[in-house]
Amino acid sequence: MKYVNEAQVQKKLNSRLFTNNIAKSLFFLSTLFGLVVLVILFYRVISQSLGWIDLQFLTSKLSTVAENAGIMGALLGTLWLMLVVAPITLFLGVGTAIYLEEYAKKGRLQRFIQTNISNLAGVPSIVFGILGLTIFVRGFGLGNIVLAGGLTMSLLVLPIVVVASQEAIRAVPSYLREASYGMGATKWQTIKNVVLPTSLPGILTGVILALSRAVGETAPLVVIGIPALLIPFPDSIFDKFTVLPMQIYYWTLDSALVAEYANLGAATIVILLIVLFLMNSIAIIIRNKFQRKY
Amino acid sequence: MKEGSKVNVREMIAKNKRAKSLNTIIEKVIPKGLLFIAIISILTTVGIVLTLLFETFEFFKRVPILDFFTGTVLKPLGDNAEFGVLPLLTGTIISSTIAMLVAIPVGMMSAIYLSEYASERVRKILKPILEILAGIPTIVYGFFALTFVTPLLQSIIPGLEPTNILSPGIVMGIMIIPMVASLSEDAMSSVPNSIREGALGLGSTKLEVTWKVVIPAAMSGIIASFVLGISRAIGETMIVTLASGSSKNFTFDVTQSMQTMTSYIVEVNSGDAPAGSTLYYSLYAVAITLFVFTLVMNLLAQYISRKFKEEY
Numbered sequence: 001m002k003y004v005n006e007a008q009v010q011k012k013l014n015s016r017l018f019t020n021n022i023a024k025s026l027f028f029l030s031t032l033f034g035l036v037v038l039v040i041l042f043y044r045v046i047s048q049s050l051g052w053i054d055l056q057f058l059t060s061k062l063s064t065v066a067e068n069a070g071i072m073g074a075l076l077g078t079l080w081l082m083l084v085v086a087p088i089t090l091f092l093g094v095g096t097a098i099y100l101e102e103y104a105k106k107g108r109l110q111r112f113i114q115t116n117i118s119n120l121a122g123v124p125s126i127v128f129g130i131l132g133l134t135i136f137v138r139g140f141g142l143g144n145i146v147l148a149g150g151l152t153m154s155l156l157v158l159p160i161v162v163v164a165s166q167e168a169i170r171a172v173p174s175y176l177r178e179a180s181y182g183m184g185a186t187k188w189q190t191i192k193n194v195v196l197p198t199s200l201p202g203i204l205t206g207v208i209l210a211l212s213r214a215v216g217e218t219a220p221l222v223v224i225g226i227p228a229l230l231i232p233f234p235d236s237i238f239d240k241f242t243v244l245p246m247q248i249y250y251w252t253l254d255s256a257l258v259a260e261y262a263n264l265g266a267a268t269i270v271i272l273l274i275v276l277f278l279m280n281s282i283a284i285i286i287r288n289k290f291q292r293k294y
Numbered sequence: 295m296k297e298g299s300k301v302n303v304r305e306m307i308a309k310n311k312r313a314k315s316l317n318t319i320i321e322k323v324i325p326k327g328l329l330f331i332a333i334i335s336i337l338t339t340v341g342i343v344l345t346l347l348f349e350t351f352e353f354f355k356r357v358p359i360l361d362f363f364t365g366t367v368l369k370p371l372g373d374n375a376e377f378g379v380l381p382l383l384t385g386t387i388i389s390s391t392i393a394m395l396v397a398i399p400v401g402m403m404s405a406i407y408l409s410e411y412a413s414e415r416v417r418k419i420l421k422p423i424l425e426i427l428a429g430i431p432t433i434v435y436g437f438f439a440l441t442f443v444t445p446l447l448q449s450i451i452p453g454l455e456p457t458n459i460l461s462p463g464i465v466m467g468i469m470i471i472p473m474v475a476s477l478s479e480d481a482m483s484s485v486p487n488s489i490r491e492g493a494l495g496l497g498s499t500k501l502e503v504t505w506k507v508v509i510p511a512a513m514s515g516i517i518a519s520f521v522l523g524i525s526r527a528i529g530e531t532m533i534v535t536l537a538s539g540s541s542k543n544f545t546f547d548v549t550q551s552m553q554t555m556t557s558y559i560v561e562v563n564s565g566d567a568p569a570g571s572t573l574y575y576s577l578y579a580v581a582i583t584l585f586v587f588t589l590v591m592n593l594l595a596q597y598i599s600r601k602f603k604e605e606y
Contacts (some may be wrong), residue, residue: 020499031404061585095331122592124529134345216431
């Protein structure tokens, strides 16, 4: 019978434990790395924006003179964009999710749509920009207005809403459905009166997260050609517009020419991050407050 | 009996029948309407592929396809315009490589810490913070790369140009860390505890359990997270556009400015290329190359996680 050489095991044990501890601290430091970058990023942006964010900055028009420049137009543009994206993605996203979860038979078509959606989620946003440019801006002749930008963004964030809605619908327990059928309700009545109200918090969370993605996205709008010119405030979805990320882009690009533009860029970033933070907070509140456990 | 409570049974039946037939119509129409909505996502894909293909076709009528894929000179403006995509391909591949050199080790180690070492309480604090990193818009990272990381790197590497591929590459890597970390962590967390406990019971240290048991078992998910990260890096636009400039040199020097496929598309569009010009069509040829690259990566990731999944 072969026995373990205890002395040798003991000798090795120390170095094994030592390696384990070293590795543990290394892993911990790696995890902290992200945190450190986040702190530096926030610190940099906030310190650069200090003194630049005031009422004048929030309520003024764009201007080539850094001291007079404001982001009211970009804020309104972002708002208008959301007003287009929210209803479209809600309608298309929830419709697709209901079809896939409630009506589609498990089979080729269902799998094809599902695979297609997960592939769309991986398509670079700039490619959606080209689609928007070719179809909405040039094909439909809309030009670079809010509606064209909003339609492009809606297609970009649609997979997020679909997947979130599917998960929410799937989480509705089957006994709720069965109770509804038992009362004589038809399939659509069950979906309309039981499934959708129950899954609404999950769906809304998904829509808000998709909106926050759309609000922060720049590349598709650069492609469909949002001008850097000083345009008037948008009043409807048929007006030309600019959004916060576009403003950050142009100011950062020109920061080599005018040093103050970097401060304006940083100040706009702070506002954009605040907008995103608020949207995500609302999503979390909705999720925690209204999501019932079954 | 009072007048008001009189019920005409025949009318009631008729009413009931009408409601029923209305319901049957609704029940028949709704699925078709929903199917139509669901098909919009397929139409989007078809739209992307068709628009890219048509215009690319036109481009290859003017520029031979071989010249495009083997040309090392990209000079889209001027009289002797040349359209070689290789400078853009090297730019894209180099920036993605730098990004993954940052994202893979840091993301993996974070995933190991969160899944294997961290207590539940620490995990609950650290994971949302990593997710914040993933939620920051790319334009903000671009600003960060140009105004902070590049000057920082310049103080370490004296020859670094004000716009270079190194700085956006690193920042892209930082952006992808949460993606690699959370997908790998999911894969590692789904390895059942019984396997871990078996290895621990044989006297392994935690590191040995992780390295020899958990990681091999979660390999498919981990590799898939890397591939998705690469796909994300290839398609990333704003960071490279802002921090790497628009030099179209065919070079492998990371201290220099390079252009990626994505930032070429941005540059051509910002210049407002007249519709019908070769420059305009080149946009679509580059875009379809980009699209195929990322599509292959995404399909590969799906294939890996499906095919090599270990079932317990």
